[in-house]
Amino acid sequence: MRVHIATDHAGLELAQYLIDNLAEAGYDMIDHGPQEYDALDDYPSFCINAALAVAADREAGLDSLGIVLGGSGNGEQMAANKVKGIRAALAWNISTAQLAREHNNAQVVAVGGRQHEPAEALEIIKAFLTAEWSNEERHARRIGQIGEYETTGALDGFELGTEGIAKP
Numbered sequence: 001m002r003v004h005i006a007t008d009h010a011g012l013e014l015a016q017y018l019i020d021n022l023a024e025a026g027y028d029m030i031d032h033g034p035q036e037y038d039a040l041d042d043y044p045s046f047c048i049n050a051a052l053a054v055a056a057d058r059e060a061g062l063d064s065l066g067i068v069l070g071g072s073g074n075g076e077q078m079a080a081n082k083v084k085g086i087r088a089a090l091a092w093n094i095s096t097a098q099l100a101r102e103h104n105n106a107q108v109v110a111v112g113g114r115q116h117e118p119a120e121a122l123e124i125i126k127a128f129l130t131a132e133w134s135n136e137e138r139h140a141r142r143i144g145q146i147g148e149y150e151t152t153g154a155l156d157g158f159e160l161g162t163e164g165i166a167k168p
Contacts, residue, residue, distance in 0.1 A: 002057055003129065004066040006032035006050035008043035008076070011069030011113030014121055018067065021122055027129070043070050044079040051083035054107050058085075066108035067125055077110035084150075087143070092116075094127040101131035103139045 003022060007015040012034065023029045032050040034041050047068040057064030066088070068076035073090050080088035088108035089100035092115065100106035109128040111121050149155050 001129065002028040002030060002062055002064040004030045004032055004050040004053045004057075004064065005069070006043075006046035006067075006076070007069035007113070008034070008046060008071075009037055009039050009041050010071035011076075011111075012037055014111075014113040014116075014118055015067075015069055017118045018069075018122060018125060022125070022129075025126075043068075043076050047076045047079040048083060051080040051086045051088065051108055055083055055085050058107065064107075065129060067128075068108060068110045069113045070110070071112060071114040073110035073112035073115070077108075080108045080110065085147075087146075091124050091128060094124055097124045097128035098131040101128055102134045103136075105133040105139070105143055 005015055005019060015031070019029045019031060030053065032053065033046045050066045050068060054064050054066040066080065068080050068088065070076040077088045077090045080086055086108055087104055087106045088110055089096070089104060089106040090110045090112075091097035091100055092112070097109060100109060106128075109125065111124055113121070116124065145155055154160065
């Protein structure tokens with residue numbers, strides 16, 4: 001499996017730890033940067049590039065996932081989610097990492113480098129990389145609804161708006 005990884009300065013040391021350990025475990029690691037520490041760097045370009053690469057690989061039929069890292073993982077997840085067709089999930093433990101794949105078919109996982117010791121982060125990432133999409137109808141339906149809204153700005157069969165609950 002090919003794994004694209006990106007970070008900012010807050011996750012740089014963790015990224016190198018993950019690259020080394022995951023490559024040793026047999027993953028094809030592609031580093032989208034940064035290559036050196038810069039306390040003023042901006043994560044969006046690194047994370048968007050990694051997510052674009054995951055999307056391109058998957059479109060080409062390659063087995064590919066992504067990892068984005070930062071201080072909390074929040075902004076990095078948001079940046080990756082702006083790439084069309086990408087579902088990025090913030091994982092803070094093994095369960096959330098597994099569920100991101102099993103229920104949401106996430107292709108990118110975000111982890112906060114300042115939130116976890118390297119060994120713990122590695123276990124979270126491994127849980128994400130080894131979990132399988134369940135392909136259960138209810139989960140596929142929900143992912144389809146998200147994609148529909150992303151594409152059309154509407155959700156067939158539901159009245160959406162700022163006034164109260166979405167109504168069927």
